[in-house]
Amino acid sequence: MSELALELRTLSDLERKTEELSSQINSVARGDFHVEVDDDLIKLKATNNKLKHRLSLIRESIAQELKSSVMEVTESFSITEHLETVFAQAFAIAFPEYGNVPVIIAPVNSASAKYGDYQCNNAMGLAKKMKEMGVNKTPREIANELLKACPASPIINKLEVGGAGFVNVFLSKDYAAKALQNILRSGIKPPRVPKQRVLVDFSSPNIAKQMHVGHLRSTIIGESISRLLEFLQHDVIRINHIGDWGTQFGMLIAHLEDRFPDFLNVSPPIGDLQSFYKESKKRFDTDEEFKKRAYNRVVSLQNGEANSRKAWTLICDVSRKEFQTIYDRLDITVKERGESFYQSHMLSVVDFLRKKNMLEEDEGRQIMWSDEGKSGVPLTIVKSDGGFTYDTSDMAAIRHRIDEEQCTWIIYVVDSGQSTHFNTIFKAAERCGILNPTIHRVNHVQFGVVLGEDGKKFKTRSGDTVKLSDLLNEGMKRSLEQLSSRGRDKILTPDELIEAQEAVAYGCIKYSDLSHNRISDYVFSFDKMLDDRGNTAVYLLYTYTRICSISRKLSEDVSNLKTILDTVEIVLDHEKEWKLAKTLLKIHDILLKCSKDLFLHFLCEFCFEVCAVFTEFYDSCYCIKKNKDGEIVEVNYSRILMCEATAAVLRQCFYILGLKPVSKL
Numbered sequence: 001m002s003e004l005a006l007e008l009r010t011l012s013d014l015e016r017k018t019e020e021l022s023s024q025i026n027s028v029a030r031g032d033f034h035v036e037v038d039d040d041l042i043k044l045k046a047t048n049n050k051l052k053h054r055l056s057l058i059r060e061s062i063a064q065e066l067k068s069s070v071m072e073v074t075e076s077f078s079i080t081e082h083l084e085t086v087f088a089q090a091f092a093i094a095f096p097e098y099g100n101v102p103v104i105i106a107p108v109n110s111a112s113a114k115y116g117d118y119q120c121n122n123a124m125g126l127a128k129k130m131k132e133m134g135v136n137k138t139p140r141e142i143a144n145e146l147l148k149a150c151p152a153s154p155i156i157n158k159l160e161v162g163g164a165g166f167v168n169v170f171l172s173k174d175y176a177a178k179a180l181q182n183i184l185r186s187g188i189k190p191p192r193v194p195k196q197r198v199l200v201d202f203s204s205p206n207i208a209k210q211m212h213v214g215h216l217r218s219t220i221i222g223e224s225i226s227r228l229l230e231f232l233q234h235d236v237i238r239i240n241h242i243g244d245w246g247t248q249f250g251m252l253i254a255h256l257e258d259r260f261p262d263f264l265n266v267s268p269p270i271g272d273l274q275s276f277y278k279e280s281k282k283r284f285d286t287d288e289e290f291k292k293r294a295y296n297r298v299v300s301l302q303n304g305e306a307n308s309r310k311a312w313t314l315i316c317d318v319s320r321k322e323f324q325t326i327y328d329r330l331d332i333t334v335k336e337r338g339e340s341f342y343q344s345h346m347l348s349v350v351d352f353l354r355k356k357n358m359l360e361e362d363e364g365r366q367i368m369w370s371d372e373g374k375s376g377v378p379l380t381i382v383k384s385d386g387g388f389t390y391d392t393s394d395m396a397a398i399r400h401r402i403d404e405e406q407c408t409w410i411i412y413v414v415d416s417g418q419s420t421h422f423n424t425i426f427k428a429a430e431r432c433g434i435l436n437p438t439i440h441r442v443n444h445v446q447f448g449v450v451l452g453e454d455g456k457k458f459k460t461r462s463g464d465t466v467k468l469s470d471l472l473n474e475g476m477k478r479s480l481e482q483l484s485s486r487g488r489d490k491i492l493t494p495d496e497l498i499e500a501q502e503a504v505a506y507g508c509i510k511y512s513d514l515s516h517n518r519i520s521d522y523v524f525s526f527d528k529m530l531d532d533r534g535n536t537a538v539y540l541l542y543t544y545t546r547i548c549s550i551s552r553k554l555s556e557d558v559s560n561l562k563t564i565l566d567t568v569e570i571v572l573d574h575e576k577e578w579k580l581a582k583t584l585l586k587i588h589d590i591l592l593k594c595s596k597d598l599f600l601h602f603l604c605e606f607c608f609e610v611c612a613v614f615t616e617f618y619d620s621c622y623c624i625k626k627n628k629d630g631e632i633v634e635v636n637y638s639r640i641l642m643c644e645a646t647a648a649v650l651r652q653c654f655y656i657l658g659l660k661p662v663s664k665l
């Protein structure tokens with residue numbers, strides 16, 4: 001919404017108030033009330049006239065401003081947002097007295113193209129509101145007034161009032177052709193959004209414990225959210241909040257000292273950290289002397305004593321290497337900043353909370369309620385032995401992220417099981433003044449559990465947690481089988497085959513996660529994800545390679561795309577060409593929609609739609625005509641450009657979803 005439009009609304013409100021007052025003055029003047037006429041009220045009437053004049057000037061400049069702001073088709077924007085602005089102006093001009101009505105723009109299902117491409121659906125609601133205020137107008141009358149007040153926009157071909165009072169918007173083909181040409185010239189440009197400094201806390205496995213499928217979900221979703229927000233030009237900090245601190249390290253260090261007494265000189269060959277953990281836990285539970293030494297080591301570690309610190313680093317390194325191999329395979333970038341990083345910040349946040357009188361003694365512990373009414377579960381800030389907890393580290397972390405990192409948006413990609421924890425942290429942070437909800441946005445991006453095909457929690461046959469490296473290996477094996485079943489092992493070079501195998505294996509694991517609404521639990525099934533029909537990575541990747549192979553058929557391929565662009569106009573005469581163009585141009589709307597609520601399945605659905613609409617287009621619109629001998633006799637270059645634009649849109653979406661487009665599959 002432009003500043004002028006806002007000012008216009010404020011002025012309209014003022015105008016309405018003045019009018020109310022004037023009518024009061026009039027009634028008073030008529031003698032309806034026996035009240036002295038206030039001089040101020042009379043002055044207001046004069047002000048009202050001035051305001052009216054200003055209002056008409058502002059309306060004029062809004063019309064001007066809008067013209068200049070939308071004339072540029074070279075800029076990329078979300079069609080929905082653009083139409084929202086157009087209709088907001090129409091509202092301001094036609095119905096200024098109804099203040100801040102949020103504009104409702106909805107895309108029209110392509111099956112009902114005769115009703116336009118988008119609709120403004122406000123008239124019905126407004127008619128109701130007017131009725132409450134004693135004004136009788138039908139939604140169709142309102143829609144007609146809105147239509148008349150709509151400023152010209154280069155993206156609109158025509159407007160019509162339809163049905164119960166919808167304003168139907170038909171997009172302009174000229175605009176669409178230009179917008180597609182821009183995509184081909186300079187790639188997909190992000191729509192403009194206010195830039196934020198945002199921290200994405202994701203992956204976050206725990207040292208010495210198995211990185212499980214829950215962490216895999218967090219890793220995949222967090223990476224894609226980071227890519228999406230980076231694409232939208234936000235300043236993104238990707239943080240791996242690993243569990244590398246806490247009392248369990250005391251027993252791990254004590255056990256390391258016993259098992260590898262020479263650990264300071266010779267790096268200990270801990271192959272299997274999980275069983276190392278189990279061994280030490282067993283001793284901790286049964287051996288009093290060991291337990292005492294373990295506690296000792298926690299204290300020395302937290303005090304920064306050199307040998308304990310060294311032992312801790314060695315243990316963390318073992319896990320770190322394991323995590324990194326998963327990140328490398330899945331192309332994940334995340335900066336490690338585990339719980340240990342916050343040790344000094346925990347000391348200071350405790351101090352801060354104590355000074356603010358937020359801490360309460362509870363059976364030796366120091367707790368904090370997230371609201372004054374003491375409802376819900378309190379946070380444990382200091383344990384009775386003086387140690388800190390997961391709550392303490394998250395309070396320290398949120399404070400650091402807001403005060404020191406200067407983030408205005410923090411996103412935690414963590415399973416739904418922790419939603420109480422995060423809600424409490426957010427409320428507590430607000431209560432003690434760390435977080436100001438008018439400035440800071442915090443989101444717990446929660447997700448459901450991974451289930452096996454039997455509908456039970458995802459486990460190995462023997463009932464153990466599935467090792468992620470085994471899972472990725474299995475994916476690689478299954479993807480090779482899939483490719484071989486299509487005879488690809490005979491067509492592709494060994495390098496191309498490996499590239500295709502990885503693209504399919506990792507792509508399908510990521511995509512099957514991202515394409516489901518993350519809130520619900522999801523069933524992990526290689527069979528489903530490797531299906532080449534339906535909304536799967538395999539289907540998308542195959543469609544993409546098909547598009548690539550179309551232009552490959554041209555001898556002078558698309559390396560001279562720029563020349564083609566300079567000489568060929570995109571024509572959108574065929575119904576399927578026009579449908580494809582409109583589908584592709586939805587990309588900005590979709591990206592914004594995904595970033596609003598941080599749901600990536602909308603982007604997956606969009607990719608699926610693009611592929612389906614492309615197939616319809618390709619089935620009914622020839623791009624390259626060949627004769628009986630297979631020689632090219634005619635090329636429709638406009639359609640070749642459409643193919644290239646489709647590939648460009650898909651590539652951009654693939655990047656955000658972490659899929660690697662391969663030109664041969």
Ligand SMILES: NC(=[NH2+])NCCC[C@H](N)C(=O)O
Nearest residue numbers: 201204205206241242243414
């Ligand atoms: N700031 C956070 N608490 N991030 C999430 C940490 C997840 C935790 N390490 C776990 O495995 O459950």
